[in-house]
Amino acid sequence: MSYVPETARKRPLLCPFNVITGIIILIGLYLAFKRFTGGLGAVSNLDDTNPWGFWIGFDLLTGVALAAGGYVTAAAVEIFGNKRYHAAIRPAILTGFLGYSLVVFALLFDVGRPWRLPYPFFVSQGVTSVMFEVGACVALYLTVLFLEFSPAALEWLGMKKLRRILVRLTMLLTVLGVVLSTLHQSSLGAMYLISPSKLHPLWYSPYLPVFFFISSIVAGLSMVLFEGWLSHRNFSDIMDESHRKGRDDLAFGFGKAASLVLAGYFAIKVFGIALGNNWALLFTGYGLWFLVEMIGFILLPCLLFAIGVRERKVKLIRITSIIAVLGIVLNRLNVSLIAFNWNLPADERYTPALGEIGITLFIVTVGLVVFRFIVTRMPIFYEHPEYDEAH
């Protein structure tokens, strides 16, 4: 049954966190009302030439990448056999599940007729579309994440039998999760393959799907480190020993992995320039911006992770995880907004409206509130005493 560690401190209803989130949620509800009474034009700067804006660039592309922690951690522990990071699975799966749920939630604002989102599967299948694949995989993966997360909820609810069945499915779900994540993480990049004439050649590459997939691993590893840090600051009172003690070990392990993957990512990005023979473009304004991403947000975190692991500096690894996460955000915004429609004059370009940013803030805030609700009630950061067989 419901169990919370005795060390848990009381969380008052009227704390700064709740007041601020309350205000953001009220603003969000107002913006949602505007969106569903006045259309997309009422809250956004989207137009016919720039049909995708901040919601697609951040909420969808960045959101999905940053929610990769679920499949990355599950794969590292269950498949690659790094059992010592076991305590990291549940928080990662939970953030993955919430992340994907929020992506779908955000899409409800962006697409014209949200209730038709199941249409591609049940009414009219456009199988030539990369987006069809993205949609199918995200829908399936959301289901997988739900099932992967459900043991924690079932422990909270005290439903032992159902929980046991789901725990037995762990391996199958993990493999399914990795397959589906490989597909849709890469396909988000593949969506942009259709428009080589609009995306700047330094970002456009036939390798785009590979870039997106590999960088999603970086995103997953870094987000687990970053979120772990935040969680330790806010929820250490409900964490059990294995969570508290495993923290540094996790930082070194994931930091090392992130450094390696970043090195590979940097290499294939260079191959991308070579394939398109776009070297000369490096010396243009966009080229400089590209180098900022390459050096400041791929090469730099790669080196800093390596140094942090070698010198056993947990703090450096933590800071680096933020740089790496920002690098992913930057990359997704580059592909979807900054380097997209790069050849159009400034007055035909897009900058997000306050309304769009407001809705995004609203969505992220809802996610934080739900996360907080769950971790203060369900066994995420601690083991439930009645289920001592390791979860």
Add this chain to the structure above:
Amino acid sequence: MSKSRRDFLKWMVAAGTAAAVPRSASAHGHFTGYPDSYGILHDTTLCIGCRSCEAACNEVNGLPKPDKPFDDKSVLDKKRRTDATRYTVVNRYEPEGYFPSPVFRKSQCNHCLEPACASACFVGAFKKTPEGAVVYDASVCVGCRYCIIACPFNIPAYEYDEPLTPRVMKCTMCHPRLLEGKLPGCVEACPMEALTFGKRDDLIAIARERIRKYPDRYIDHIYGEQEMGGTSWLYITGAPFESIDMRTDLGITPAPEFTSGALAMVPMVIGIWPVLLGGIYAISKRKEIISRREKESAVENAVSETKADADTKAKAAAERFKKEKESAIDRAVKKALEDAAKENGKEGSE
């Protein structure tokens, strides 16, 4: 050869080619359009920017009336694009060093032979009809606007002010009118014959003939014959294409080919990933088992070694003890004997 046999062979050959042609066409070449499909040739050298086409388009498609009337030429002072209220626009260009200036160009959906929008749509709302028109079905549209991202010509527009039932808006090539045997609205309205409707193949021949006849008047290129794999709308002009906002860097690859490779990888990932992951799992599991076994046997060894060690030690101790005991007895016996001898001696001397 008897007649029936010849007929049979003929039938065989016909069946064989029928079966082989579509396959080889899809494997090696691009789709070059439905046979006898229609198109429209826009000759910008004949266009005077009167906007009659815009007015007709507005009329036949029942689009909202614009603020400024269609004969108001001041509209041309600003570059415009198609939007939810206008499927076509005429823009005025003044290319540097080109005469006669200005040049007017009409833009609308080019009705690609292999449309990017149709390939991108995840509900298949767009269809290339055998008549040549690319049509849109709002009844399945989710409103994701990927078609607009995909279109290399920046044509489809969206009803951004519609809260719940926004549609994608674009030229239909007057498909309903074509089926009735009528001309597209814009073509019918053009007073200068800057627009020619006909079978696409014929239009290409006409365009080539015009270029051949008036080499000074035209650039030797039919825009849309090859661009993005070919479009049903074709353009000939005297001004450089770039100077009238027509991109010449689009290439001749049809849009669906940009994504077909990535889509083809999907089944490979589904097939190979579980094998690979299963393999990695098996390896890590086996390593775990081996290390556990090694640990166990090491422990066993250590235990047995210590045991053996202890045994020998115990044995030695026992031996020593035994020896000590024996010698103690010996000594005791000796002493007893000596004592006895002494006693005897004493007694004897007394």
